[in-house]
Amino acid sequence: MTFMKRILAGTAATVALAASMTAAQADTWRYAFEEAITDVQGVFATKFKEEVEANSDHEIQLFPYGTLGESADIMEQTQAGILQFVNQSPGFTGSLIPEAQVFFVPYLLPQDEKELNEFFRTSKAINEMFPELYAEQGLELLTMYPEGEVVMTTKEPVAGPADLNEVKFRVMTNPLLVESYKAFGATPTPLPWGEVYGGLQTNIIQGQENPMFFVESTKMYEVTDYITFAGHNNFTTAIMANQDFFEGLSEEDQKMINDAIDVAFEYILDYQQGLTEESLAAIKEAKPSITVTRLSDEQRAPFMEAAKDVEAQFIEMTGDSGKEILEQMKADLANVSD
Template sequence: MFIHRHIKQIAAMSCVAATLGFSTLANADTWRYAHEEYEGDVQDVYAHKFKDYIEEHSDHNLKIYRFGELGESDDIMEQTQAGILQFVNQSPGFTGSLIPEAQIFFIPYLMPTDMKAVINFFKTSKAVNNNFPALYEEQGLELLKMYPEGEMVMTVDEPITSPEELKGKKIRVMTNPLLSSTYEAFGATPTPLPWGEVYGALQTNMIQGQENPIFWIESGGLYEVSPNLIFTHHGWFTTASMANKKFFDGLSDEDQEMVRQAAEYAFSETMKHITGLAEKSLAKIKQSSDDVTVTRLSAEQIAKFKERAPQVEKTFIEMTGSDGQKLLDQFKADLKAAQQ
């Protein structure tokens, strides 16, 4: 069964490579970059800024593939690890199955919700910039940049203000064990689903809710089938750009430095883009639908969710052991410094 599935995966990737004329040569003139979002979304903005820098500072070209063009998140990661793609952008929500420590971003109420503090954290964090690259390298990936996209917002089939009101509700989560643990702690029934199935599952009441940044709720039209927005302030959606490690190591020193500078430039430009984006997206949602409700939890209501967070932190340590504890300690120290 496993062998049959493995052969099918190899055949599928070979088909993609043949169809698109992919080359795995490090000196290829055209490099290929796939991400998880639609045209104009945050990952697409980052990819195009990355592309702009590379094409301005070298003879290389960058071809960008958006969500669905080469499959789902798991597909583009497999293609990157196989060397079919040179670059990929994927959130720890999916990468967590490869790198358990990356699930740290899904411990609720660990990250602040103040945008300036969040951006400063990603710029200065030792955990993000020093610890994570080695973890990604073990999976054949060169981590270029981790960056935030937006505060996570829950959408549900009815307004809720407490964990008790989530009881019995199936909430879609990414294929991430710790995110499942979060929604179990919140009182819901976590239901892993690939993104392509979420809209239909909400529409048919197969699930009763999901979480995403506001811009993605607007872009994907999720508010049309899940119109009750709940601001719980429990975390930020984080993502990462990376390269195939063999490809990156095969580049000249000059090209490696150029790629790193492209990632820094894309980060800086994307942080400008997300400033005010949530407010603009929410305004579009309200303008598009009279059915939308917005519930912003009070400090007292948030406390009811927050008191359940230690359960998830404990699960993270159980998953990752002493190394995970050290990473969490560094993470907390970095967050404290970033907020000062």
Template sequence: MSIFRTLLAGGIIASVSTVSAMTAAQADTWRYAFEEAMDEVQGKYAQKFKEEIEANSDHEIQLFPYGTLGESADIMEQAQAGILQFVDQSPGFTGALIPEAQVFFVPYLLPDDEEQLFEFFRTSKAVNEMFPELYAKQGLELLTMFPEGEVGITTKEPVNAPEDFDQVKVRVMTNPLLVESYKAFGATPTPLPWGEVYGALQTGIIQGQENPTFYILSNKLYEVSDYLTYIGHNNFTTAVMANQDFYAGLSDADKEVVQNATDAAFEYILEYQKGQTAEAIEGIKAAKPDYTITVLSDEQRQPFRDAAGQVEEAFIGMTGDSGKALLEQFKADLEAVK
């Protein structure tokens, strides 16, 4: 079925591309898929990237938002196969492919302070030097990583302590460390493809899920939950990649165009996000006035923080010496921006 979807996607792309018979490196039209809608964070980044590429070269970028070419696993497969030239995918979905990428799901590792967070992504040696080597082993050229917003948890019942998660099935991405995180928090983690989440919440198959606030608003997840809680455990991260063979085949001039577009879109998306969470909260309140939104105090968060230690140990167990070295550099980079 996976191969069928890839072939089908290839057929769809070929039918809309006037240059499908050309090799990827020669193509005037480059294809870029991502995991969100056009008006969400990944879509806004992609549109800015497209704008910069097309303003500074003769190339065209075709954008494929979520659902156009299948689920997250499908677009990654297509990027590795060279059907897509660019793909934006969260480390949450690449955790099985690149176990070290799960470091972004160690709870309470990333800073709460927005400016510190942004500077970390700009300057981190782990992100900008170590991760590209790991992605390269999977045939991917890592162009950038950026945060998308603080993660909130939607549930049917209030969650103020780990014991409130008892018997609560929380949807998680297909990411082993995220599963360990919610086990540590006391919940029952339930991996599901995104396309199944709303219906599963509606029917009670699951009782909770996590996402940045803008995504909770745009996908109307408040309709199938009654509580939104911030335990302060994470900020959603995503990664923009190119097919490595395609990128290697570019001229130096085209590589410069891609890098400049990457940098411009990166700074644009950080600025775009400022105030986004507060705006999304107001949008949720307007849509459902009786919805309960809670930010746990430092004291309330401490039991969740205490559980984070065992998740960090699980990460090292999954990734060995390479993961341990990455985590140490990660922490050093975070300390440098405080």
């Protein structure tokens, strides 16, 4: 073999080796979430997928709600390493990470969208304290973000806690949310999401809560007649990775993932502007008989008073750790208030 041929052969071998190494490093990662692909979590996941695939050789497979089971199932699969990413509300991780239930203390989060978004961007509790708690469960907390004001949908009108008396109200399997609706006067009934529509249809339950876009997309308005804005909460969700998976990545891939999360975070906040009003308009068009009520400050006062007991119960459930997070969240919220 001539010298030049050896050079060319060596170059070809190097190129082939580099190609094989690149192929070996290009992985397919699985990402499950709790909503449909067209809902807020699905829009976030799609944007994240686009960013990862545009900036790496990796591929993201998306699994919307129901394709891999209920919320508890996808969390177990993430902890086991079957899934690399999961989007799940603290409402379902409350028994796993009790402190995460702080997001269900009523009237804690602001209703002002600008303040709310800045809180999620800058909160020390979210960005510094919660990652340690998630890590204890084998999870890498990548970010948290809001999904919209929570509304109550019921079969009868709600103007105060007395109207929820003996109402079987579906809640997520979250101990503090159970206590919240007890304090509000209802009979809280934890149910997996897949059973909610049928439960309302057959009157096993008479109410449920969710952001407006989700009420529209899941057609909850078909089996309830009243939508009530009580201003008591904004739905929060969290993006996590299996910790062993994430820590096993190169620094370059870790940065690429965090950058993709940051892009998707800002994208989803922008996407949600006006979404509640759009969803409400669509519901009114689909069901003109629906009654929508925004409680006045006077009507909200008894709910806000009940929330004080829920806050005390949160501290009782979680001890010093929960109290520290609650105090930090209040400080974080004060920092973003006008």
